[in-house]
Amino acid sequence: MIYNSIYNLNGYWSPTTSSIDWCEENYTMTKYIAEFWNTLSNGIYIAFALIGIWFVKKYHYEKRYFWAYFGLLCIGIGSWLFHMTLKYQMELADELPMIYTCCISIYCIFETSNIKTYRPYILINLWIIALLFTVIYTEIISWPWFQHGAIIFLIGVIIYRSLYYIHDLSNTNALKKNLSIQKHLNILRVLLVVCAFTYALAFLLWNIDNTQCNYLISLRNKYPSLKFLFQFHAWWHILTGIGTYYYFIFSQYLRNIICDYEYTQMEWLFHLVPYVSRSYKHTL
Secondary structure, three states, rough: OOOOOOOOOOOOOOOOOOEEOOOOOOOOOOOOOHHHHHOOHHHHHHHHHHHHHHHHHHHOOOHHHHHHHHHHHHHHHHHHHHHHHHHHHHHHHHHEEEEEHHHHHHHHHHOOOOOOOOOOOOHHHHHHHHHHHHHHHHHHOOHHHHHHHHHHHHHHHHHHHHHHHHHHHHHHHHHHHHHHHHHHHHHHHHHHHHHHHHHHHHHHHHHHHHHHHHHHHHHHHOOOOHHHHHOOOHHHHHHHHHHHHHHHHHHHHHHHHHHHHHHEEEEEEEOOEEEEEEOOOOOO
């Protein structure tokens, strides 16, 4: 699928072997980066992943959260390499970690209490899903829309389970009169709303980038000093990076208030980036 049909140059990594060539014009900024803005915008994934890993280590959170942020880091690095080279191998380095990170997120949202309700069955099922998808996508159905559909399905599972927990906590009689838990629920709702809004806007821009590429390129040529504003796939990276980070914070916060909510609080790094802190060091 070649969305950009107007203006492509050859560069260091030519020829293109990926199954997708996105809307951004190739090699216009430097011969070493095929899609310049689509590449640099992946820095948001890498930055949020490193911040998340730092606080996981600082507050001794479970390894599940380390692997969630590590998955985000792999997405960032893989997507960086994909958009920089437009090589098929690098495309897989971008697309496969998305599936794996979604599986980790599903485990986190299903296993929020200390009661091992779904373990080890959910771990086995998620491993099977990840392995089956890898084999099918790399050997049988190497079609990008197959990966897109799988991502949408997995995100749907994540959304359903997250809303279930919010509804369940909101309607638990023992907690309705607890002002502390109500405050925590309000924070969880805000985190989920931010996540939903950023993902919805990202998905809208992603689709516009795919369907209105020629028009976007004409806008970039007309307003060259503002061309980044019309790089909608780059904005997809930025918005989904924010949304994913906020969802991981949501998942951590939910896990904490279910297990020991009185010790949990939301704090801000540089008044911009939220993180979950605890007043004592303890591994759940």
